[in-house]
Amino acid sequence: GAELLKQERDNSNIPVERLSEFLFTRETLDRQDQILKILIADKVFDKSQNYFDGRLERFKTALARQKRLSQLSKKHKWTADEYQMASELISEPGPYGLHVSMFLITLRDQGTPEQHRLFLEKAEKYEYIGCYAQTELGHGSNVRGLETTATWNSDDKTFTIHSPHLTASKWWIGSLGRTANHAVVMAQLIIDGKAYGPHPFVVQIRDLHTHEALENIYVGDIGPKFGTMDNGYLLLNHVKIPHVNMLAKFSSVDPKTNKYVKPASASLVYGTLTWVRSTIVLQSGGVLARGVTIATRYAAVRRQFQDRDAKEWETGENQVLNYTMVQIRLLPLLAATYALHFTGRGMMALYQENQKKMAADAGKLASTSRGPSPEELFPSTDLLADLHATSCGLKALASTTAAEGLEVCRRACGGHGYSSFSGIGSWYADYLPTTTWEGDNYMLTQQVARYLLKSARAVLKGTASDNDTSRIFKSFLSRRDMGAAFDVLGQDEDIVAAFAWRTSFLTFEALKHRDEEKGSWNSLLVDFWRLSTAHSQYLIVKNFWEALQTERVATELGEETAALMRKLFRLYALHTLEREASEFFSSSAVTVRQIQLARTKTVMKLLEEIRPHAVRLVDAWNFPDWQLDSSLGRYDGKVYEDLFRRASELNPLNALTIDPYPDSGILIKKNEIETFRSKL
């Protein structure tokens, strides 16, 4: 394998390091190197038994690692980003996962200064270790349907938190199973018999000293599953908490009047959700890139069959990466990793920009009484609505692309892809829930469609504000009768325009079904899902294209590499177009002839042109071997040696000699596993 990868690297002159810097910046890469060194030096982070350990062992090891990580973080004064970087290098879900993310974020974003002192400070010091308990056995997507209640007791100024039925049991709550001593519990606020919807409450659930569940609290681990660590259930039997435990930044109960105090602006809550989803989009490129890196390197090392048209004098087998059937599976995904990365970057930039505008608007907002639709009052909240819809659609498409792409990569590795040592399987399993949490991907498409319909109505009425969505709708309406005539095979910007056209077409079709034909919402869900997917594909294509228009690209990467980036853009876009062909031509965005040419000529040509650079293009993602933990994806190509070493030297099962005969009652003749383990 080593020579093959060397050859691959020699046959392309893509400047890998410059490309990595372009993607991540020099500082980030250096920081990662330093952190990696610290982690590798520490015995507790040794990964050699990871794939062998069972659930219990994995839990214990993960706990030990998380403890050590937080000690290291303190010692080296890591920022949140650096802590995150270390976690990504370790690459396993850990029992502090939800404490570090959702528990701290919720306390910070939804707590008052007093609550920060009371809860957040202790949480940052890991005196309180918490989780975010929203989902119940009976309700996940439908948050308004939650059954846990928080009843206000006006006499002693407390809340009683209660789980009225089995289905009200909190479920799936990360870090809750064995670890957390506190929870942010989302519960229906009830004042004087009236329900005000779900609100967040801080509830202590385990004793700070004994770590046993407190009275009237029934808490535990929900059992084995795909992904994450330490998910728990929680039932509360009339548990009383003080007034200050309701997180009160947005809404609260006035203890004097016993009245509900409404939130200042719903769009502020939007903000956190948008941020979380944008982060998922940004990460999706890297998530997929791990699988693509492993599969591409392996496909360059794996040789199987002679080429069928090989000349007689040719000997030796073909690298499977040379087969077009392997290329068509891997290279569009390689292109997708870049597309998603640039899209995530674009989203984050928009988000930051908007946060600034919001801050500027905040003064004005405070001085007006809150109207029914703040969207029409301030550009920033209007932009936020667009951004929110964008983040929903892209979260769904990006996480689906990454998850399904990982499985394509794994399968492209043939038999060896099934081995845990491929490093793809467990990574896939850990990532997979991302398609369901933070909004089930199918559910999110309804929000996107709702926004697009609303925008389309506004455009028709002439009340739409100026943003990208309304612009593409207007342009579509002005040319709808003439037709499109985009040169998708010749002009890159025409590809973007064709994707915009298809979104617009589908939006106005859906609008017709809903507003004119009065189709029920339910009957249109499938159309909405198609629409949202189409729109999100447009956004990715557009973001990728825009990223390549900047000066930086040619100056930092050189013209040759910039040209290759444009080929990746075309491959991503045209491969998508070809897969969704029927929507493209039924909207007349392109002709049948163009699709046939794209399929049989252009895409195949792009595969051929990108192929020689494939290994360098994945190298640029810069995953250390330690992070990938993959026999197939090793940088040095020593695939077989590593598979063999792990199977024979690291594998405890081989220390077991069994009795194989059915009539013998003995199962194990000789068990030397403990001796084996102690020698590792």
Add this chain to the structure above:
Amino acid sequence: GAELLKQERDNSNIPVERLSEFLFTRETLDRQDQILKILIADKVFDKSQNYFDGRLERFKTALARQKRLSQLSKKHKWTADEYQMASELISEPGPYGLHVSMFLITLRDQGTPEQHRLFLEKAEKYEYIGCYAQTELGHGSNVRGLETTATWNSDDKTFTIHSPHLTASKWWIGSLGRTANHAVVMAQLIIDGKAYGPHPFVVQIRDLHTHEALENIYVGDIGPKFGTMDNGYLLLNHVKIPHVNMLAKFSSVDPKTNKYVKPASASLVYGTLTWVRSTIVLQSGGVLARGVTIATRYAAVRRQFQDRDAKEWETGENQVLNYTMVQIRLLPLLAATYALHFTGRGMMALYQENQKKMAADAGKLASTSRGPSPEELFPSTDLLADLHATSCGLKALASTTAAEGLEVCRRACGGHGYSSFSGIGSWYADYLPTTTWEGDNYMLTQQVARYLLKSARAVLKGTASDNDTSRIFKSFLSRRDMGAAFDVLGQDEDIVAAFAWRTSFLTFEALKHRDEEKGSWNSLLVDFWRLSTAHSQYLIVKNFWEALQTERVATELGEETAALMRKLFRLYALHTLEREASEFFSSSAVTVRQIQLARTKTVMKLLEEIRPHAVRLVDAWNFPDWQLDSSLGRYDGKVYEDLFRRASELNPLNALTIDPYPDSGILIKKNEIETFRSKL
């Protein structure tokens, strides 16, 4: 949950039992009941800790179960089918897996009577426990590239089996890791320095008494992975075996002359492969049906959100099965389960028929000298070529459909789909390798394309024999210029014809690329894959349709149920057509208008019509709860109670109290797992 499923069953009058009988026959169902009772009564088959156990525990339990199973099989004198039935009810890969299948089959099919006495008889008594060792670290798909050698020693009439490099190590071999004491080793036969390709040799690898590896044999488990049990590696260092250990039914070495004796007919080897693949097709329907059963029942129990267009007086949440976005994911798969079942049945019938013809031809065959292409001499071998191609294409499509469909089912369950208790995840993981073994699904498509191209050439030359493939090609050629004009939305047989048309169109396109334009084989692989998929979809549609044409359907099921079956047929076919739209209209098999109508009207209408019968249609698959082992898929709908019971009562992790604080060196404060286990 219980009331909801009762309601579902009350709202449909599909005769579930009659439908089950139609699918499986009364005898099979009764047999299954009896066997189920025997298994449930036996403590060793208790499944309650299955999802919790780690790799080692699972291995030990599986070994104990396999021993017990073979004892029961002896005691009750089970046939191979009954043993298989019991295995399916237990539903876990076991360490005897490959012994029972490939080891015995290979000895039987490829051994001489003498070898049957020497090896097969002992193997049937489990004195020899074996495996089938073909794949190596470096070669899987390309069997001719195997590196293990079997060198003939003319002096002492033995073979020396040897692994010359690390990549020659046998790898992935089921039942070899810890269990087998014998292996059928595929090795390159070498006589007098000349290589004759891979042949099967029986090699003893472990001591029959101590069960330790024999001298010069390095054997072990390859480590954790998706699916199957006890996969091993094997390196042989110049191991000598007697002449009789080369399985010699087809080819052999003459010990007197030291000459190679050629196989009588290559098509006989074809036979076993075709049978194995047909079995995979037949099983795929049931494999997928497990996931569909679980997801459909759960979607009928799960309620989430009110319908968006609900009237004010309506209360209560909607069953998620009522959402069209859930229906479009599940109901076409429900239709696919039936489609695959009937297709598998059709394949098996053809196979049996052909076996009879082969037997009849055998006499004739023996009397002629073997020509270069026996296909042209005997109808049965010609039919076999067709059947072989069919089995390749259908194996690929059916196993891909089942595997990917299971994941769709799992995801349709939302968050709870991630729990091991859903019963879909582990079933999926165990099944998944079917897409790679017995011919990697992508590789198989090349064989199908090769056959179709060959048939098309024969049709053009006028030398084609009369079979279904040549008939559809001829019919296509005769009408190609006129166009198709199929009434796919009105006439069921026109749907079949449209699928045939698309296959034919793609075949002649591919032929043009290959023969006229001289496209390289490699440049056409993607087209071949599309072609094979198209052809296999045609075969499924045709088989499903034909199955519904028989008298039996209406008489045994009643007209109403027969009509529902035809709706399932249309749903499967039109949903496929709509997903592959661009191929259908670019071949002019249908118009763009028809596709739009299929998509927006016909398919949506079918979903609505099939929806009320969904639960009964999955009930007819007749999976006992014990087999499904799923909280979400319980027949009685008690989903939440069961999830909770497993998480709280059966879950060992909850007997562990940890110390959660990062600065404390203690991990576990209290470990009561053993006490917990002992109480189970």
